[in-house]
Amino acid sequence: MTLFRNVVFIAAIAGLVAGVVLACMQAYATVPLILKAEVYEQAGGGHAHDHAAAPIAPAENAMSTTAMSSAAPAEAAAPEDEGWAPADGFERFVFNIAANVVTGIGFALILVAASEFAGGIGNWRQGLFWGLAGFAVFTLAPNLGLPPELPAMPAADLAQRQIWWMATVVATAAGLGLLAFRKSLPLALLAVALIVAPHIVGAPQPDNFESPIPEGLHHQFVVAVTLTNLVFWLVLGAVVGVVRGRLTGTATSLRDSFA
Amino acid sequence: MNTASVSLGASVSSQSRFLQLALAAFLGIFVMGFVGFSHIDAVHNAAHDYRHSMAFPCH
Numbered sequence A: 001m002t003l004f005r006n007v008v009f010i011a012a013i014a015g016l017v018a019g020v021v022l023a024c025m026q027a028y029a030t031v032p033l034i035l036k037a038e039v040y041e042q043a044g045g046g047h048a049h050d051h052a053a054a055p056i057a058p059a060e061n062a063m064s065t066t067a068m069s070s071a072a073p074a075e076a077a078a079p080e081d082e083g084w085a086p087a088d089g090f091e092r093f094v095f096n097i098a099a100n101v102v103t104g105i106g107f108a109l110i111l112v113a114a115s116e117f118a119g120g121i122g123n124w125r126q127g128l129f130w131g132l133a134g135f136a137v138f139t140l141a142p143n144l145g146l147p148p149e150l151p152a153m154p155a156a157d158l159a160q161r162q163i164w165w166m167a168t169v170v171a172t173a174a175g176l177g178l179l180a181f182r183k184s185l186p187l188a189l190l191a192v193a194l195i196v197a198p199h200i201v202g203a204p205q206p207d208n209f210e211s212p213i214p215e216g217l218h219h220q221f222v223v224a225v226t227l228t229n230l231v232f233w234l235v236l237g238a239v240v241g242v243v244r245g246r247l248t249g250t251a252t253s254l255r256d257s258f259a
Numbered sequence B: 001m002n003t004a005s006v007s008l009g010a011s012v013s014s015q016s017r018f019l020q021l022a023l024a025a026f027l028g029i030f031v032m033g034f035v036g037f038s039h040i041d042a043v044h045n046a047a048h049d050y051r052h053s054m055a056f057p058c059h
Helices: A002-029 A031-043 A045-055 A061-071 A071-075 A092-117 A124-145 A158-181 A183-201 A217-252 A252-258 B002-037 B042-048 B047-051
Strands: none
Touching: A002 A031, A002 A217, A002 B002, A002 B047, A031 A217, A031 B002, A031 B047, A061 A217, A092 A124, A092 A217, A092 B002, A092 B042, A092 B047, A124 A158, A124 A217, A158 A183, B002 B047, B042 B047
């Protein structure tokens, strides 16, 4: 299991570095906007949740209420009572860093494993391009259909959006992989179809786009999320390239496991 | 002969390679899914700002 161990080692370092970088960028770029949006959310009281729930209700009242009661009764009834949450300020910041590092390592594991199938990321420059691919797969493609949301914004059913998000990521990754590593025209056409298909199917959208969040604030947030994610993926890919280069360059015994 | 034995060795190790890489990718997907997609309230609240900042579907 040397290969597995090496992949985890590289992913842990890259995820740690990129996750800390991302958390710092978020502290300045995205979290202040989320806090601003929460002011609007609180100003609306429970209305934000009512609005989010209401559009589904009229058509299929019985269905949505049963779904509500089984899925999230507390959320629909009282927005304040949502279980444990980190205290605002330092604790919330620390949990945000932790989430960033943990998922950074998760993304890095996926990136390293995928790139090893294609021969591995040789240096930081190759890492940048693998990072760009990750950005396209995990940020650009899903965000076309489901733009980054601020709290209190209207949105379709959570589970459906999550399914669409994951399907889009898988389809885009498969499409990009085919484009990059297969040299036949039919497969290239299939790749384009795979990348386009989720957007033809369409992301689940809310029935009502009425939002207490000002358009300008949301636009700022979309830009901030997109750019912070771009930097995150570039850093992640580059660090993987550097660490992997060190491993394979210094220890000849490890070189075999990447051959 | 030489090429045959090389390809045989490669195919055996490539199966193990595939398993190990798939295991690593699966671990990554699990970690990402747990932090970003879990419906458990405490997990959602702990990673709330992160989920919004990564544009994961939230709420």
